[in-house]
Amino acid sequence: MSGRSVRQRGGSAAHRVLVVAHDAMLYGAQISLLDILGRIDKERYEPHVVIPSAGPFTEALRASGIPLTCGVVQRWIFFPKPMTLRAILRRPWRRLNHPYVLAFLSWLSLPFRVIVLVLLMRKQRVDLVYTNTATVLDGALAARLCSIPHVWHLREGVAGNRDLSSPLPLSWLPGFALSHSATVITNSAGLACRLFGNASPPQVKVVHNGIDSAAYLAEQPEPPLPSLVEGTRLAAVCGALQERKDVLTYIRSAARLRDSHPELHHLLIGQGSGDYLARLQNEIDNRGLTDRVHLLGYRSDMPALLSAIDVLVSTAVDEPFGRTLIEAMAAGKPVVSTRSGGPEEIIIHGECGFLAEVGDDAAVAEHLACLLDDAELYAAMGKAARERVLQYFDLDTSVRKIERIFDEALRTSENAPDLTS
Known part of the structure; x- marks a missing residue:
């Protein structure tokens, strides 16, 4: 040199x-x-x-x-x-x-x-x-x-x-x-x-x-969200809304929980092409989820949003890593993901979140329900998720x-x- x-x-x-x-x-x-x-x-x-x-x-x-x-x-x-x-x-x-x-x-x-x-x-x-x-x-x-x-x-x-x-x-x-x-x-x-x-x-x-975990550990302001009744629980998908992310599987899992968990709403956070967004909206409407699934578009206030939700979900077919998963885990949130590559190196199944097979909307819905219905399990997994990020993803x-x-x-x-x- x-x-x-x-x-x-x-x-x-x-x-x-x-x-x-x-x-x-x-x-x-x-x-x-x-x-x-x-x-x-x-x-x-x-x-x-x-x-x-x-x-x-x-x-x-x-x-x-x-x-x-x-x-x-x-x-x-x-x-x-x-x-x-x-x-x-x-x-x-x-x-x-x-x-x-x-x-x-x-x-x-x-x-x-x-x-x-x-x-x-x-x-x-x-x-x-x-x-x-x-x-x-x-x-x-x-x-x-x-x-x-x-x-x-x-x-x-x-x-x-x-x-x-x-x-x-x-x-x-x-x-x-x-x-x-x-x-x-x-x-x-x-x-x-x-x-x-x-x-x-x-x-x-x-x-x-x-990631800088401190940004997600700090107390966050309440983010702008759709008008929701008190007691609403929030699950979210975050990232580019693309074919590879298979958000349609997530919508099908949301439909499975529509009647058993009426308090659960779903946030789709991120931009997508007009064609794919139209397919998502059509699936949402056909499954009677128009008032339960909210497309928020691109957001720059991710720490605040992740602080406000209960569970982050990824239903990707192919995910080389899964950055939003570790962001949610740093905020103390348990996560649910498909076995799509990177998430399998992030999540310890049953300890800080759950893993499901790609395309298995029934398993995704089951894991979501498990977390929402068991407060003790939810708290333990959220704590384990945060500790894992602090130890391995600094x-x-x-x-x-x-x-x-x-x-x-x-x-x-x-x-x-x-x-x-």
Whole structure:
């Protein structure tokens, strides 16, 4: 590593880290990245974020004083957008918004974006590139061209992901990540196994997401909620309302409890596409839950909301980690989840929550009823949930692990160029 590519601060060296993000919305991957950048040792690492576009995430970065550049990178895989043939014929330009068209345009412009990124890296005298998603390749390719270390943080399973659409097979991605990275980080052992097989190479490191538990332990203000009668119990699903989250299974479980637990209401917290939201609303109406299920949209007051609910539920088909589960557990709430990957590493079944098989709405309803009907069990599980998060999912612990990975990547990088030349 060239000494000239490291900024001196008060006699100590701060390595410049180019951070590649993929989306301007504030969901799990972006919130976790924001937490990391907020806690990383600024005397040792100086982050600069590149991102496709502006949005709530970039606003949060600016508020935290983290420098960023928009429009330099682009995703190579996109969320599917339902389009009927009739709609396309009426408005042909809509074809340009099809995920396959967007992917083709992204691949076409990839060499030019990489060149621009290389120039930015030379100007910034970057020492290490840290990519926070599988859906952007630009950082890995630019790091290879500059012969500087690349750390790839994979937070999503791409192959088989119902919420991503690609015209190409995706079996090449794990091998590409390994060949273009000093270290590949996954946020759960389940995701590592899914991507790299049962015997993951030593190059792959598992770092569970961590949270600042203090934000959820503190007393919270009462959040704005729909008008509810006294004695109402609240269960909630939180996160992007997408196909992969299988919120329809949750609605079916809510229908099973409609008559036996009339005091129970359900909150769906998060944004979703118009098509999927319409399907959810149709299911809610058909099952007679119109006055019992409330779609709240995106909310920025999650600690207050989690303090107000009784149980958090995840019915995802594929969940690489499950950040909202540990947030609810930090607030002292027991949780119910499907066995969808990451949640199996978070929840000890029968101790701090319950696990059900994917798609089993009857089991989800049974576990919910068990928690609501047994106050002693509810209190014990809530306490155990909080203790588990404090012990195993601490933010500072996660950040220190990532810093050690950065240190190792920088230490073992060979023939690092002098980017000032």
